[in-house]
Amino acid sequence: MSIKKSWELALIDLYDSLRPPSFDIMLILVSALSGILSVLEPVTTPPAVANAVLGAVLFVTSLYLALRASSDLVNLVQTGVMPLYLTYPISRRESSLIIYLTRVFIPSLILLGIPAIVSGVMLYPVVGRNIGEFLIMWVSYLIQAQLYGSIFILASIKTKSSGTSAVISITGYFGFTVTSIILALIGSLNNIEILTKIANSMGLYNVVYDMITKVSTPLWEIFVVPLIFLALFITYIIYFTRRFEP
Numbered sequence: 001m002s003i004k005k006s007w008e009l010a011l012i013d014l015y016d017s018l019r020p021p022s023f024d025i026m027l028i029l030v031s032a033l034s035g036i037l038s039v040l041e042p043v044t045t046p047p048a049v050a051n052a053v054l055g056a057v058l059f060v061t062s063l064y065l066a067l068r069a070s071s072d073l074v075n076l077v078q079t080g081v082m083p084l085y086l087t088y089p090i091s092r093r094e095s096s097l098i099i100y101l102t103r104v105f106i107p108s109l110i111l112l113g114i115p116a117i118v119s120g121v122m123l124y125p126v127v128g129r130n131i132g133e134f135l136i137m138w139v140s141y142l143i144q145a146q147l148y149g150s151i152f153i154l155a156s157i158k159t160k161s162s163g164t165s166a167v168i169s170i171t172g173y174f175g176f177t178v179t180s181i182i183l184a185l186i187g188s189l190n191n192i193e194i195l196t197k198i199a200n201s202m203g204l205y206n207v208v209y210d211m212i213t214k215v216s217t218p219l220w221e222i223f224v225v226p227l228i229f230l231a232l233f234i235t236y237i238i239y240f241t242r243r244f245e246p
Helices: 002-017 022-038 046-078 079-083 092-124 131-158 162-189 195-202 206-211 223-241
Strands: none
Touching: 002 046, 002 092, 022 046, 022 092, 046 079, 046 092, 046 131, 046 206, 079 206, 092 162, 092 206, 131 162, 131 206, 131 223, 162 195, 195 206, 195 223, 206 223
């Protein structure tokens, strides 16, 4: 019964998360963007293809997640849908996992996956040299999206206003991004190596790219983004399970 109800809730919320026309438009946008970048960017290696295409797509994906994982989730509370979700005969922990999957993981998987396929096909002579490296880069972008999504979904269950939730989510995304840029600039201008390394580690795709291209990289850098994501994700699960009141 629990498994059946979990699937039922997952399908219902997934449909709401991916409902047209917003998701359709976003999917067309990222597909077109990946096609254009595949043609315009002069790339010669699989990791370079991933960076050229997925860097821009990650930004678009993050904005979509800020709306679907954050603002729309608050709307579910305001319209009385979330309390209905919680009446399903499944645990709150299962509900929180389902909502994360439908609001963050699956949308980001699709929005980053389709452009990867498009660029992989259009630039196969380059990507085909080492598909494994291209896939590893894609996974690093997917994990980065999970970090942003965790910020968004945590904001949504801590606030009661969809507008406030959206503002917090977008501010969190740009705050994280701008912080890495500022640290990189300060580190570069003042020759402070540790700041440069911290800034680099805030983008998992940067670290993975450096490792693939044999750039000397401290091992700890590759754990920064996954650990931040895990901390945010666990915080979300605990808060939803114990303290969340729709």
